[in-house]
Amino acid sequence: MSTVQNSPLLKLHSDDNIAIARNSVTENQECALSENESVTTRESIDLGHKVAIQNIASGEPIRKFGQTIGFATIDILAGDWIHSHNLESGVLSLDYAYSTDVPTPPEPIKGRTFMGYRRPNGKAGTRNYLAIISTVNCSATASKYIARELAQTSLENYPNIDGIIPLVHKGGCAMQYDGEDHHQLMRTLGGFAKHPNIGAYIVLGLGCETGQGSFLSESEGLVQLENPNEPQNQGPLVLNIQDIGGIAKTVKKVTTLLKEYLPQVNDVTRVPIPVSELILGTECGGSDGNSGVTANPALGIASDLLVAHGATSILGETPEIHGGEHLLTRRSITPEIGKKLIDRIKWWEEYTGKFGVVIDNNPSVGNKRGGLTTIYEKSLGAIAKGGSSALREVYRFAEPVTEKGFVIMDTPGYDPASVTGMVAGGANVVAFTTGRGSCFGCKPVPSIKISTNTPMYHRMQDDMDLDAGRILNGTSVEQVGQEIFELIIEVASGKKTKSEVQGIGDEEFCPWSIGPVL
Amino acid sequence: MSTVQNSPLLKLHSDDNIAIARNSVTENQECALSENESVTTRESIDLGHKVAIQNIASGEPIRKFGQTIGFATIDILAGDWIHSHNLESGVLSLDYAYSTDVPTPPEPIKGRTFMGYRRPNGKAGTRNYLAIISTVNCSATASKYIARELAQTSLENYPNIDGIIPLVHKGGCAMQYDGEDHHQLMRTLGGFAKHPNIGAYIVLGLGCETGQGSFLSESEGLVQLENPNEPQNQGPLVLNIQDIGGIAKTVKKVTTLLKEYLPQVNDVTRVPIPVSELILGTECGGSDGNSGVTANPALGIASDLLVAHGATSILGETPEIHGGEHLLTRRSITPEIGKKLIDRIKWWEEYTGKFGVVIDNNPSVGNKRGGLTTIYEKSLGAIAKGGSSALREVYRFAEPVTEKGFVIMDTPGYDPASVTGMVAGGANVVAFTTGRGSCFGCKPVPSIKISTNTPMYHRMQDDMDLDAGRILNGTSVEQVGQEIFELIIEVASGKKTKSEVQGIGDEEFCPWSIGPVL
Numbered sequence A, B: 001m002s003t004v005q006n007s008p009l010l011k012l013h014s015d016d017n018i019a020i021a022r023n024s025v026t027e028n029q030e031c032a033l034s035e036n037e038s039v040t041t042r043e044s045i046d047l048g049h050k051v052a053i054q055n056i057a058s059g060e061p062i063r064k065f066g067q068t069i070g071f072a073t074i075d076i077l078a079g080d081w082i083h084s085h086n087l088e089s090g091v092l093s094l095d096y097a098y099s100t101d102v103p104t105p106p107e108p109i110k111g112r113t114f115m116g117y118r119r120p121n122g123k124a125g126t127r128n129y130l131a132i133i134s135t136v137n138c139s140a141t142a143s144k145y146i147a148r149e150l151a152q153t154s155l156e157n158y159p160n161i162d163g164i165i166p167l168v169h170k171g172g173c174a175m176q177y178d179g180e181d182h183h184q185l186m187r188t189l190g191g192f193a194k195h196p197n198i199g200a201y202i203v204l205g206l207g208c209e210t211g212q213g214s215f216l217s218e219s220e221g222l223v224q225l226e227n228p229n230e231p232q233n234q235g236p237l238v239l240n241i242q243d244i245g246g247i248a249k250t251v252k253k254v255t256t257l258l259k260e261y262l263p264q265v266n267d268v269t270r271v272p273i274p275v276s277e278l279i280l281g282t283e284c285g286g287s288d289g290n291s292g293v294t295a296n297p298a299l300g301i302a303s304d305l306l307v308a309h310g311a312t313s314i315l316g317e318t319p320e321i322h323g324g325e326h327l328l329t330r331r332s333i334t335p336e337i338g339k340k341l342i343d344r345i346k347w348w349e350e351y352t353g354k355f356g357v358v359i360d361n362n363p364s365v366g367n368k369r370g371g372l373t374t375i376y377e378k379s380l381g382a383i384a385k386g387g388s389s390a391l392r393e394v395y396r397f398a399e400p401v402t403e404k405g406f407v408i409m410d411t412p413g414y415d416p417a418s419v420t421g422m423v424a425g426g427a428n429v430v431a432f433t434t435g436r437g438s439c440f441g442c443k444p445v446p447s448i449k450i451s452t453n454t455p456m457y458h459r460m461q462d463d464m465d466l467d468a469g470r471i472l473n474g475t476s477v478e479q480v481g482q483e484i485f486e487l488i489i490e491v492a493s494g495k496k497t498k499s500e501v502q503g504i505g506d507e508e509f510c511p512w513s514i515g516p517v518l
Ligand SMILES: [Ca+2]
Pocket: A283, A284, A285, A286, A287, A317, A320, A382, A413
């Protein structure tokens, strides 16, 4: 019999009745699943495919990632290969079954802290940046110039400031005034302005854009976070290039103004803050066949650990949830919350339908050859990174995340847009799984990059923070999940991620625009 | 009687039968229109309003900008105020009347040249840049880092290189493969790659994006412009961060590679090139009430002069043409070309309709109070910058512009997106009119900024190149148009625009995405 370390089979979750072949297995092989659990294959199992680890009667659920991916169509014996011949989606697709399978809350874990910044408004920051929030592309160059000037002249005297971020983008005008895109951009810019990782900021516009800085400030109720010498709740500085008289004068004036902010922005100290105040944004990008087996379920373990500590974990990327939403509605703590998710799913179907585009998450021929049987199983590969806790809220893109526990935010699958929404919502740490290799960073929030496979981890060692590919070589999902959890706390406490060491994150601010651009 | 210089009336075009009040005029005032032409007002005329300068019989066309803006509903006498009470859109709105009013070609003007770069493929450049073309947001940071490294270490030895541009953007993935957005992005990136203002470039991707660099290179038939030591028509360098092993290694490798290009990119000399090889992109942004009276008609004069010299002038911003397309179809040299424009107008109506948005170019209450009567008149305020020549072609966004004369490209009104399309199409000089004050720049092409009013010109003197507001104080439209034409030639020959002096143009590259982002 194999040991757990060299076993060709991998049990992804303690509730599962199947295991995954991390290497091909021949018939009649006894394979370890844990210290005291094993199964003997009754047929050969290809790499990536599923094998029953207990007897499963016809009609009973098949569980992977601790969740139902379909039902046995015949009686299945421990050691049988499981695929399209004996597994079907079944009644899951018939209705959304709101709140029928709400997971029991985990045993609360108390007392764990990270070292963070306690902001005057009570929020918990993990970094300390000064930001120039550009309302429109027409003020992007000025914002970049100001950041460059400040970075060149002053920062060495302010060791507690992580940097100056020009939050610049391609939109802000030629959109419908007061329309959906306008409001979404205001939520996004407002969310960054209010983010606890930003010690101070100014809002910089051109002056004639649709998305006015004054509208932003009023609609989002912006206040300056760090302004101890001024009357409370005073609005932030909102400046326009047209009023100041062009780019050169604006750069000079704003640089001078912001230099005055530096001492007070620098005047912060990390203090112990309960882990319950962490808000994790989860993301995957450049997925590969290992994503749903290694990095995503391991990140799910870390998510569940955060939830057990009273913290928040956000799952985004609605187009990748699509097809698996039936599983999440079952986990929603109330039918209303489940219905919010279905509303967003329907919005996406309508939205993409306008363009004649269909969101197709069905397993492709290649997926099926690789061992994925049902659409639920495929979607769960993405959903897995959110863990298996009860779904406690569903947010629109860039809405403030105020609920604790496992929540969903409606974001596109596109990495920079998705993470921009979660950070705008208040995520103060991001965990990003990748198979092909992403170099993502997202100032002002640290982004931990987790590889799904070991060869890529080594090839892109300057960009990867943690290797979940070790799960394919015998490290358990739980072990890697625990490591991710510990790394999240270390990073929240100030340890720099690989992308931060390289200064990455100025270009990845990407407000999601749904159009139309006029 | 007033002199032409201090006359309160302004005749915008020699074919016009109306003039505009640049100041309020009382009844019974004799006002000069030109050296030997005057009119006596028969009633008081408010600032911005129209007055008849000859008798116009009921049913006859009213002409402004040399073009029909509607028809007299009663007999009008010279000196009468013209507005809604005696002017209506009339039959113009009934049909598109393709090619019924094609302007006579101007007398060709030959022999005028500018000093430009003659590229090996025969095209004419006005600047000489090295570019890093980023296929996707995920390679934007690396592209910026490479440009920064190169700029810091090497450029002082290569005085003929205008700069290194990282062409970075927010898209490139999470779009429908082979869909409209994908093709539009490929045309845009391909157009920049092939632009004669770019001496050499590399294409840099992450590796797993939808918009692959290899697809770009093949679909756009890319070749390296300046590669004398290598076999002809060899494709450009297409590199992916995932293949190289992350950002740090990519920056090192690509910087080293590009340094080898510098001597050959630097090895260029300006030579006399016929003005007929200029391709002007026209744009207006941050318009005000003067735009249609000063800067736009003056730019129209410059456009017509370019056309007379055999050059090309591009009009974009379809949403601002909307409502005035009937006037352009009459100027199209064939019905097929006119129909191409109407196809794009219909596309816009359908596209915005999907979002419940209506393109409304009808004069608002404020517009009417300011003197604008018909939708044609308002649209002509924007259309005026393209001049009054025959319409010779209609292009899709970022399509290569190969026709000479006056052409249209379908672009959004949004300045950075619109100019990005025209530059991708081959525009080698841009003229940008602005009333509120824009700080636009668009590497690798110089952008001449023309103010519609003198106070803004002075307030934003670091950003404005030419003041068309002088038209309100007596300088003729023709005079300012001629100055713009001469400045276009100077700038094409190397004179730096205000935005170039300040280095502006790295952030304004803005491929137009029609969605959906997935
Ligand atoms: Ca994903």
